[in-house]
Amino acid sequence: DTGVSQDPRHKITKRGQNVTFRCDPISEHNRLYWYRQTLGQGPEFLTYFQNEAQLEKSRLLSDRFSAERPKGSFSTLEIQRTEQGDSAMYLCASNPGQGAGRDTQYFGPGTRLTVL
Amino acid sequence: GQNIDQPTEMTATEGAIVQINCTYQTSGFNGLFWYQQHAGEAPTFLSYNVLDGLEEKGRFSSFLSRSKGYSYLLLKELQMKDSASYLCAVPSGGYQKVTFGTGTKLQVIP
Numbered sequence: 237d238t239g240v241s242q243d244p245r246h247k248i249t250k251r252g253q254n255v256t257f258r259c260d261p262i263s264e265h266n267r268l269y270w271y272r273q274t275l276g277q278g279p280e281f282l283t284y285f286q287n288e289a290q291l292e293k294s295r296l297l298s299d300r301f302s303a304e305r306p307k308g309s310f311s312t313l314e315i316q317r318t319e320q321g322d323s324a325m326y327l328c329a330s331n332p333g334q335g336a337g338r339d340t341q342y343f344g345p346g347t348r349l350t351v352l
Numbered sequence: 353g354q355n356i357d358q359p360t361e362m363t364a365t366e367g368a369i370v371q372i373n374c375t376y377q378t379s380g381f382n383g384l385f386w387y388q389q390h391a392g393e394a395p396t397f398l399s400y401n402v403l404d405g406l407e408e409k410g411r412f413s414s415f416l417s418r419s420k421g422y423s424y425l426l427l428k429e430l431q432m433k434d435s436a437s438y439l440c441a442v443p444s445g446g447y448q449k450v451t452f453g454t455g456t457k458l459q460v461i462p
Binding site: 269271276277278279280281284292294327339340341342343344345346 | 356382383385393394395396397400439441443449450451452453454455
């Protein structure tokens with residue numbers, strides 16, 4: 237396992253369409269995070285999973301956004317009725333939650349979303 | 353909540369030393385991270401400080417003063433490939449989320 241993977245890497249969509257992104261964390265990492273990053277800014281926290289439980293959700297995450305981690309492994313982030321303001325890089329990160337490196341978040345390559 | 357402040361941009365010369373500062377305000381302290389992010393790529397972990405003092409890791413060192421709410425990242429023997437954004441970040445209690453600064457964009461020039 238070489239790290240966190242995300243799919244797709246790039247997504248271009250028209251305003252009003254729905255999009256779904258996938259994240260596969262490092263094996264046996266029980267903590268998974270979604271962040272959003274716009275140009276010139278640091279990543280902003282969106283939501284956090286411990287195993288399959290979604291334990292925290294940012295107020296940035298409007299009701300158009302939903303995230304799941306059904307079996308405690310991969311996660312999906314869905315955006316409904318996309319708006320131009322949703323254009324950003326969506327980053328997924330995981331960490332083991334225990335043992336060596338438990339405090340370090342390991343990031344995937346991100347999905348760059350462009351809403352036309 | 354968390355508040356993090358770091359310079360927006362810095363320029364330094366190849367072979368030189370540069371110090372990137374970060375000040376933070378946080379309710380409860382659980383350590384401080386530094387990440388490196390090249391343009392268009394994901395952040396990669398550089399360091400994690402929990403205790404006061406300097407931690408050295410090759411050409412990169414990170415310093416923390418909890419009483420002052422202050423950290424810096426020191427890069428020695430700068431190389432062109434060090435041109436990147438450097439993100440200061442603090443986790444909240446239980447490490448359930450990390451608050452990032454806006455990042456310092458470092459440009460290394462010949």
